[in-house]
Amino acid sequence: MNDFIKTIPEGVKLVAVSKTHSCEIIQQAYDSGLRIFGENKPQELVRKYRKLPKDIEWHFVGHLQTNKIKYIAPFVSLIHSVDSPKLLAEINKEAAKQNRIIKCLLQLHIAKEESKFGFTINDLQKYLSTKEFLQYAFVKIVGLMGIASFTSDEILIRNEFRTLGKLFDRLKETTFAGDLDFCELSMGMSNDYEIAISEGSTIIRIGSLIFGERDYSN
Numbered sequence: 001m002n003d004f005i006k007t008i009p010e011g012v013k014l015v016a017v018s019k020t021h022s023c024e025i026i027q028q029a030y031d032s033g034l035r036i037f038g039e040n041k042p043q044e045l046v047r048k049y050r051k052l053p054k055d056i057e058w059h060f061v062g063h064l065q066t067n068k069i070k071y072i073a074p075f076v077s078l079i080h081s082v083d084s085p086k087l088l089a090e091i092n093k094e095a096a097k098q099n100r101i102i103k104c105l106l107q108l109h110i111a112k113e114e115s116k117f118g119f120t121i122n123d124l125q126k127y128l129s130t131k132e133f134l135q136y137a138f139v140k141i142v143g144l145m146g147i148a149s150f151t152s153d154e155i156l157i158r159n160e161f162r163t164l165g166k167l168f169d170r171l172k173e174t175t176f177a178g179d180l181d182f183c184e185l186s187m188g189m190s191n192d193y194e195i196a197i198s199e200g201s202t203i204i205r206i207g208s209l210i211f212g213e214r215d216y217s218n
């Protein structure tokens, strides 16, 4: 069923996006060898964290409201979806209360759709130039994340990933020069992960290809 997993190049991490799926289903994926799971609702993530094996690395991949950070701050491994300066500041506060450093990716708005979250390239560059993020002792920015347009137009998808990849490379040489922790580029989902990998992705977030279609009705 998951033959595609064998085709993922070394150096590209797989996040199994398990949102809406039961702990039993996740446990099966765990038993088959997967260890990194992604969720997009704080309370759902906490419930699963409590029930499932403690060596799972839990990633948060959805839009995060500041008043919900506290639920996931004690254990989350990576927040992919930091889409505003305020959110980063609040994550820092909650991480400080837990006395742990939370790794974060800055989410860029690369898609045509209005509905998606994230910094524009301009806003991000303005924000980074303030160096405000350097004062946060409890968050570590380790890279960028983006979601491509939901379309069958592969050229558009490739262009969006390429734009993100170029920004990532530029930041590695400028703002984050010498910072070896700034090394992750989270892009690619079930429909477009192959394009994403060919454009330099280091983390792919795969839901339906692993777990099948999601049922939001329950």
Ligand SMILES: *Cc1c(COP(=O)(O)O)cnc(C)c1O
Binding pocket: 017, 019, 040, 061, 062, 147, 189, 190, 191, 205, 206, 207, 208, 209
């Ligand atoms: C749901 C989700 C995924 C996985 O989507 P699939 O198309 O099922 O692979 C990846 N990233 C984010 C941010 C998601 O919300």
